Amino acid sequence: MSPDDRALAAKVARSGDEAAFRALYRRHTPALYRLALRLGGGDEPWAEELVQRAWVRAVEGLPSFGWRSAFATWLGGIAINCARELWREGRTRNEADMQELATRLTLADSAGPVDDRIDLDRAIERLPHGYRQVFVLHDVEGYTHEEIGALLGIEAGTSKSQLSHARRRLRAALDPAAWRGRRRAADDATG
Amino acid sequence: MMRPDDELTPEERAALERLPRAAAPPPALEEATVAALAARGLLRRRRWLGATAALAASLMLVAGGLALSRFDSTAVAPGDARPRFALFLYEGPAYRQPAPDAVAARVQEYIEWARAERTHGSIEGGEKLRDGEAVAIVSVDSAVVSTPRPGETQLAGYFLIRAADQRSAVAIARTCPHVRYGGTMVLREIEPT
Numbered sequence: 001m002s003p004d005d006r007a008l009a010a011k012v013a014r015s016g017d018e019a020a021f022r023a024l025y026r027r028h029t030p031a032l033y034r035l036a037l038r039l040g041g042g043d044e045p046w047a048e049e050l051v052q053r054a055w056v057r058a059v060e061g062l063p064s065f066g067w068r069s070a071f072a073t074w075l076g077g078i079a080i081n082c083a084r085e086l087w088r089e090g091r092t093r094n095e096a097d098m099q100e101l102a103t104r105l106t107l108a109d110s111a112g113p114v115d116d117r118i119d120l121d122r123a124i125e126r127l128p129h130g131y132r133q134v135f136v137l138h139d140v141e142g143y144t145h146e147e148i149g150a151l152l153g154i155e156a157g158t159s160k161s162q163l164s165h166a167r168r169r170l171r172a173a174l175d176p177a178a179w180r181g182r183r184r185a186a187d188d189a190t191g
Numbered sequence: 192m193m194r195p196d197d198e199l200t201p202e203e204r205a206a207l208e209r210l211p212r213a214a215a216p217p218p219a220l221e222e223a224t225v226a227a228l229a230a231r232g233l234l235r236r237r238r239w240l241g242a243t244a245a246l247a248a249s250l251m252l253v254a255g256g257l258a259l260s261r262f263d264s265t266a267v268a269p270g271d272a273r274p275r276f277a278l279f280l281y282e283g284p285a286y287r288q289p290a291p292d293a294v295a296a297r298v299q300e301y302i303e304w305a306r307a308e309r310t311h312g313s314i315e316g317g318e319k320l321r322d323g324e325a326v327a328i329v330s331v332d333s334a335v336v337s338t339p340r341p342g343e344t345q346l347a348g349y350f351l352i353r354a355a356d357q358r359s360a361v362a363i364a365r366t367c368p369h370v371r372y373g374g375t376m377v378l379r380e381i382e383p384t
Contacts, residue, residue, distance in 0.1 A: 016235040018225065025221055030213035037214055044217075045333030051216060052224045059233045120206055139199065139207055164197050 005071035013062040025055065028072055032079055038136045039083045042125035050086060054079040076141065080133075080151050087129060123173050131166035134159050139167075219328050222337035275315065275381040276352040276360040278367075283344030285373040300368045305350075313363050317350035344375075351381075 011020035036047035137143040145156040228234040354360035
């Protein structure tokens, strides 16, 4: 059985154990990187910078981590704070071009079956980042509006409003089939 | 399409639940992160002195073979219309290092292989990549730089191969001593220009 997060984190905090850190990194970075890509609108260099910054902050903060939440939850919160820093520093890609998205989706539809997950992911990536961060945190990651408010330094009501705008944008941009998914397409083909 | 309560429909919720929860990060990111932590005194780097020596020996082997293919000029006929392939050589933890007193023999083995293939017109050239150098992953607005650690899988060099087709190129590649010692290779056809 592999050591749990707490045992690995203790080794890292106590003695800077590289092997323990690599084990923690490999366990948690795939989810962290996916979150970073979503928050960053698919911008890979931005996501890499976010992941690296989040890990540095996490290791710096390990001695004071009280383990009142899961390590992954704590790490995700750190990443979100780092994302805010990067946005404040102006390290963000251009805002979504919804017209381009609509055109691209139309072309994709005409080319044949589309993987709905890819289109939904891309549509999320193209949301303006204020909408995107709330949508990702609430609808994808499962944070409550109160938690999002605390993480982002906004009112819970603002979070709800941003979420509403984000959902509206996605519904306008995506063909309903992208929400339904391929199962419906398969049903149509066989039925 | 906006509903009065603005709630997700079951279909929308299901679509969101199907979204992937993980993505493979670039391999260099781990090294860059470890290096960043070590630079801040938050990690202690492991010592790899023994492995360093072994790695240097293994890269020297490749260098021997590649240098031969680069400088021997009895090679491929001009106007050869056969497809060209790039054969990339990788070394990782599975690569079996020679004992110190067997290094020369291993080098000679690579040299003999490259010489034979060159004689048959199968190898056009090759280069060894400098070992131990920082690797930079560059995009339009970022450059992540890391230094490969001994034992980590890395690109060590490449050969340029002439062969009738991919099957023939694979057959040539499989005769390279590199695979017998646990090295891995990637073969790609070069786009004709």
